[in-house]
Amino acid sequence: MKHYLVTGGSGFIGAALVQRLVKDGHKVRVLDDNSRGHTGRLEGVLDDVEFVQGDIRDGGAVNDAVRGVDGVLHLAAVNGTKHFYQKPEVVLDVGVRGMLNVLDACRANGVGDLVVASSSEAYQTPPAVPTPEEVPLVVPDVLNARYSYGGSKLISELLAVNWGRTGFDRVAIFRPHNVYGADMGWDHVIPEFVRRGVEAVDASPGNGRIAFPIQGDGRQTRAFVHIDDAVDGIVAVIERGAHLGIYHIGNPEEVSIADLARRTLACLGREAEIVPGPAAPGGTDRRSPDIAKLTALGFAPRIPLAQGLPGVVDWYAARTRADAGRFGQAAE
Known part of the structure; x- marks a missing residue:
């Protein structure tokens, strides 16, 4: 049994990891400011963890949280494409300042085991698909706010690797690829498709096809990994990852965005008629990880x-309809 600090431990991936660590018998401390996470994700284990509410940008809070643990699992970040465009300075501040604070705290407290969450966004447009870990990390356009997140992860990897060369027993990095699951937040493609699909279905009763607008022509692809699989992969890195090792976390099963929309509508009992639209600036045509190292x-x-x-x-559809009901009652 080890004592871990999980930063961002009330976030979607962080909370699922905390649940797993507690189940496996580890002692867990969580540092999160709950700005995007919530302790409801820790239901069932909240009484078994030490929850510290604090900002990853606060060096003193991070230092206090790191003190006394055996290892740090650093997942704190501002994710969600909407945030990349709307508040890129916060995305960068949390990503870069947070990484520096974690590294400083680990060294100050003699914590030699550090596992860092990066992202597939660190290499943005891959030169090969499925994509191995050795591809160049790229920020295609510093003027495009979208790359605030990928840039913060690129910098975090540089910091972790180069600080990790000395003073650490093991620094490992993992790059999640499109992790999905219940309660992942609304700022991602699957929850957004469900919300719009439910609204369209409820506005068009019957059995006809549902017009479903998307960004781009729908041929763009992604490879989604279920949260349960993602946590299995992260635990493999925590338990067996090499010093300065970098690992893709994902499922190489590739699906087009148009097909994802069709599958989502099919889960709601209807057939989608895809309506192409303008592509988001800075988007990537294909993304699927090579997971041979994992x-x-x-x-x-x-x-x-x-x-x-x-x-x-089903999870998101139920909450979309519940929210619509509450708002409707308030309007009445």
Whole structure:
């Protein structure tokens, strides 16, 4: 049993990781300001963890949180494409200042084991698909606010690797690829598709096809990994990842955005008629990870999209309709 600090531990991936660590018998401390997370995600284990409410940008708070642990799992970040465009300075501040504070705190407190969450956004447009970890990390356009997140992760990797060369027993990095699941927040493609799909279905009763606008022509692809599989992969890195090792966390099953929209509407009992629209500036045509390095640690994804998507659609559909009901009652 080890004592871990999980930064961002009330976030979507962080909370799922905390749940798993507690289940596996570890002692866990969580540092989060709950600006985007919430302790409801820790239901069932909240009494078993030490929850510290604090900002990752506060060096004193981070130092206090790191003191006395065996290892740090650094996941604190501002994710969600909307935030990349709307508040890029906050995205960068949390990402870069947070990483520096964690590194400083680890050194000050003699904590030699650090695992850092990066992102596939660090390499943005991959030169090869499926994409190995060795591709160049790229910020295509510093004037495009979208790259605030990818840039913060690129810098975080540079900091972690180069600080990690001395004074640490092990620094490992993992790059999640489109992790999905219930309660992941609304600022992602699957929850957004569900929300718009429910609204369209409820506004068009019957059995006809539903006009469904999307960004781009729909041929763009992504590879989604269910949160349960993602946590299995992260735990593999925590337990067996090499010093200065970098690992993709994902499922290489590739799906087009148009097909994802069709599958989402099918889970709602209707057929989608895809309506192409302008592509978002800075988007990527294809993304799917090569996970050979992770499989060498014993990982194998267990949940294909066809199995994992329906339950997530149901979760978000129920909350979309519940919110609509509450707002409707308030309007009356």
